[in-house]
Amino acid sequence: MLLSPVNLAVFSAALSVALVVYLVAAPKPVRVPIERRRPGLVPEPSALEKGAAAATALIERALRRRGTPPGASMIELAGLKMRRQDFIFLVGVGAVVGAALGLLLGSIRLAVVFAGIAPALARVWLGMRISRRQKQFAEQLDDSLALMASNLRAGHSLAQALASVASESESPTSEEFTRVVNETRVGRPLVESLMDTSARMESEDFAWAAQAIGINQEVGGNLAEILDQVANTIRQRNEIRRLVATLSAEGRLSAIILMALPFVVTGFLMLTNPGYLAPFTEGIIGPALIVLGIIMLIIGGIWLAKTVTIKF
Structure with missing residues (x-):
C-alpha cells in the first residue's frame, strides 16, 4: 500500500534530508550592511564586544606601565598581525576556559593545571611560528x-x-x-x-x-x-x-616517539585501568617516582636533541 507506515517513514526521512540539503546548499539572501543603508548610523557594539574592548584596554594600560614585555617581540617575530593586548586577552580567555573545565571535573588541581596549559601552549605555538618563519x-x-x-x-x-x-x-x-x-x-x-x-x-x-x-x-x-x-x-x-635534515630525520622521529611514549602509555592506562596508576598518587614514593621520571625524561630529551642537532 502507498500509505503504509514504512512508506510514510521513508517519505518523511527523504523529505527531511531534502529540506536539510536545501537549507545548507541554498544561497543566502543578500543583505546590505546597515552602514550602507543608513550611512549616518554607527552600529551599536554588543555587550561581548564592549567587554572585550574594556579588557584589552585594561591590559594595554598595564603593559604601558610595565614597559615593552618580552612577549611583544615574540608576537612580532611570529608574523602575527595582532596587537599584544589582544593576544594576551585571548590567552587569558583560554586560561579561564581551562580553569572552568577543571572545576567542572571536580578538581581544583585540575583547574590550576588546565589554566596553565593555555599560556604554555601559546608560548610553544609562538616558538613554532618563529622557527618556521x-x-x-x-x-x-x-x-x-x-x-x-x-x-x-x-x-x-x-x-x-x-x-x-x-x-x-x-x-x-x-x-x-x-x-x-x-x-x-x-x-x-x-x-x-x-x-x-x-x-x-x-x-x-x-x-x-x-x-x-x-x-x-x-x-x-x-x-x-x-x-x-x-x-x-x-x-x-x-x-x-x-x-643533513634528510639524514637525521630518522633520529628526530625516534626522539619524538621516545619522548611521547610515556605520556601515551599513561593516558591509555588512565582510560582502561585507572586503578593501576593509583599507587602513584598515594604516599611519598609515588610522587617521588613521578618527579624522578620527569627529570630523567628532560635529561633524555636534551640528550636526544643534542644528538640529532648538527651545526656546521
Whole structure:
C-alpha cells in the first residue's frame, strides 16, 4: 500500500534530508550592511564586544606601565598581525576556559593545571611560528640576493634593489625587506637595519650579506658580483642543510616517539585501568617516582636533541 507506515517513514526521512540539503546548499539572501543603508548610523557594539574592548584596554594600560614585555617581540617575530593586548586577552580567555573545565571535573588541581596549559601552549605555538618563519627566510635568502644582484646589474640603485626584493619576494622576506626600506627612508643607516634584521631572523648568512654591503659602501667595488658570490655560497649551505635534515630525520622521529611514549602509555592506562596508576598518587614514593621520571625524561630529551642537532 502507498500509505503504509514504512512508506510514510521513508517519505518523511527523504523529505527531511531534502529540506536539510536545501537549507545548507541554498544561497543566502543578500543583505546590505546597515552602514550602507543608513550611512549616518554607527552600529551599536554588543555587550561581548564592549567587554572585550574594556579588557584589552585594561591590559594595554598595564603593559604601558610595565614597559615593552618580552612577549611583544615574540608576537612580532611570529608574523602575527595582532596587537599584544589582544593576544594576551585571548590567552587569558583560554586560561579561564581551562580553569572552568577543571572545576567542572571536580578538581581544583585540575583547574590550576588546565589554566596553565593555555599560556604554555601559546608560548610553544609562538616558538613554532618563529622557527618556521626564520627557516623560510633562510631558504629564500639566496633567491633574494640573486634578485638584488640582477637589479644592480640593470642599473638600479641599492635602495631600488631592496624595494624590488620587498615587493617581489614571498613572505617573510618581503615583510623583512619592507621593514628595512621603511627604516632607511626615515633616516636609519642601511647596514644597521640589515644587521638588525639578521639578528632578528637569527640568520648568519644574511649577516654576511649585510657585512658585504657595508664594506662595499666604504671601499666601493662591484656589489652585484659580491652578492652573486654570497648567494652562491648560501645556496650551497642550504643544500648541505637539507641533506643533513634528510639524514637525521630518522633520529628526530625516534626522539619524538621516545619522548611521547610515556605520556601515551599513561593516558591509555588512565582510560582502561585507572586503578593501576593509583599507587602513584598515594604516599611519598609515588610522587617521588613521578618527579624522578620527569627529570630523567628532560635529561633524555636534551640528550636526544643534542644528538640529532648538527651545526656546521
